[in-house]
Amino acid sequence: MEPPAPLNANPPTEMYHVEKTAVLHAPDGPNIDSSISPDPDLNPELAMDLPPLDTSPRGWLTVVGGFACLFVSFGWATCIGVFQAYYTTHQLANYSTSAIGWIPSVETFFLFLGVPIFGGLFDHLGPTILLVIGTVLHVGGLLGLANCQTYVQIFFAQGVVSAMGTGAIFVAGTTAVGTWFRDRRGLALGLVSAGSAIGAVIGTAVIPVLFDGIGFPWTMRAVALTYFVLMIVAIATISRRPQAASHSPVPFHISQLVPVPLLKSGPVLALAIACFFYFFGVFIPYNFIVIEAQDDGDGERLANNLLVILSATSTVGRVMPGWLGDRYGRFNATIAFTLFSVVLALGLWIGAPWRTGRIAFAALYGFGSGTFVSMVPTLVAQICPDMSQLGTYLGAVYIVIAPSVLINQPIAGALAASGERDERDSYVWLKVFCGLVMFLGVLGFVAARAAYLGHSGKPWKWVKA
Template identity: 25%
Template sequence: MSNKVKNRWLIALCGVGIHLSIGSVYSWSVFTKPLMNQFDWSLSRVSWTFSIAILFLGLAAAFMGHFVEKHGPRKSGIISALFFGLGLLGSGLAINFESLILLYISYGVFGGIGLGIGYIAPVSTLVKWFPDRRGLATGLAIMGFGFASLIASPVINSLIDLVGIAGTFYTLGIVYLGIMLLSSSYLSPPPEGWKPEGYEETMEKRKNKTQDLSQLTANESLKTRRFWFLWVMLFINVTCGIAIISVASPMAQEIAGLSAAAAATMVGIMGLFNGLGRIGWASLSDYIGRPNVYTTFFLIQIVLFLLLPVTTAALLFQISLFVILTCYGGGFASIPAYIGDLFGTKQLGAIHGYILTAWAAAGLAGPVIVSWLREVTNSYTLTLYIFAGAFLVALLVSILIRSDIKKLRKENKDRLAS
């Protein structure tokens, strides 16, 4: 029987394969100028393609979470591959037909649906395969999403020069469809009741045990305070992080006096720290506990957002942004394990999908808030202080959720005693 159990590290590798593929969405900006030059489309009209894709990522994750739990990661991964692959191929057709509407539908809607399903399908499975290393396993996959643009951006740039915009979409569509189908074919949940070798001994050594404090369905989780606490924490972390990403270059030039070239280099390095934060913080959460990791995120960012407006030393300013980006990426990577701790793995994919609506909302709110405040005040100072205040709220929420965890532990202890 044990010989038939799949290799959980290969399952993790398949999750990374899917996330490296769909994470190429973060390379959308590489298409921006070529599309504007070829069709005389405005920046805002081209940028809407990315916004629609992120919106449908959140919507698909929320509405398809139950599908993932019911039909399993393999079938869900295949559907994700078909939507994402066809979305890219359809984008090639949109370029051939010179249709912006078709681009919105193909890349934005179809691609976005593929993103949402592909994001949650491997993550919920990995939490079940790695009950002893939840943070590490989900961090690995979600790190793939963060790192994807580092690989995809130069490839897309070269392909546009070689085969044009349409040819690039066709090529990416075929390649990513193949990678995602291959990765999905090996995905499956572990056998009922399966535990890795040495699981009990490993968990006994951990002082911060928050695993499986309850086993709730997705709809039951919505009725708890702790679900909404997680939602608020993720929303604030992503809103402030994505806002900083959207204005990092001009803000660094304005506050710290970086040149345009130096600021552009800094933005590229930010992507690296975004990815490193996903694996680093998520792995650390296995040892110090998810509640401690999130409280640490918010304490660090309160201090840094208060200091950024007066940090005129270029190196110190950049280091501060890099640390913020590790917290931004770490928030994404640690949330699935936190969900598993608080709600169990019965419908983790569906609950994760509901939580990710915070990402969709933050993706729209963050850039709008920072741009509007910059135009009104002619400075980034007020924006950064407001974000520091938002992180203070997140810190309070991260402390409040501990009372729920303490209560759950007591109930479990009383149940075992009786």
């Protein structure tokens, strides 16, 4: 019998299942003996004292806490359309759409920029400290936003302080869940990311009503109190799966807060570039579908209902791709759902620029685009060879994503302002831009899948991946 092949630090294929003989089979790759694997779960002797993967009650409790984390982080960020529309007619009515667009853009940018910073810290400190830091920043930022009146004040409280807190919360919630699951990781992270959809549904439906009923300051205080209670639940339930006693932790280096060297890996770089382009476009409808409806004559409440519909259908779009990905391949599911979103943007959103068309687009786009929250952490976990470094790998991908969400809304605002208001669809170039950059993201996911599988010359080759 030939000796086992050496383990590659960045294996090109996923280890799909563990046989009773403790030998792994990777499609199109070598058989890997568990005795030489750095993963203790692949060695029965090391795994005996560890909680089980996929079935541990502590793991499912972490899913509950992760749900709360996504509710208050991405759920809040997905409400950007509500604030874009509100600021345009209230505190910042004297500013252009593009200038106001910088606030949600910077907010999303700092959320994503926090991922590499807090991802490296997660690997060494665990989730609890990050959750406490995130709670202080996010809740404190919202309480400060309640008293803001000027552009600079709103920009700093909402776009910087609160956003950095959401970054810490997002990292702690998703990364901790990723350590507890393997075969059901897509489903688990899908359930976690459903928290962002529920948070967006409630936020987009309730916040405008509170604006009219109790005013902006007390609305922000009510949101801050709600998020504080949910973060108490998260802190009480989230834990990281213990590591084997024989596992030697990698010494912490400040460079892990900016994990650029990991981008030398082909699958990591390809996945990061794919996410850069897809995230460049995916948030645009969340922001501008409300403004488009208002410009077309819909009232503020009716226009905001589009965002409620979009957020509601994205609940299914968060969970289903992960569930399907566990069965048919997580890259495969991501490619299918992201391509569906592109078809909707370039087809339905452009082809039916009236009220009924916008309602149909909002419902279908929420379902298709929901994958952007759940599947990116799932794919990062799939290409990460060691779960003790999952936070750092997540940071390497999100450090590339961050610039795209910084500039996408101002660019979209400029494209929206450039349209002729007497045209059939003055937002058509914004929609074309949205669809094309997302399509580049789809091509990137295809390339990342090929790089991960190790047959980049045949990206169309079918295999569960």
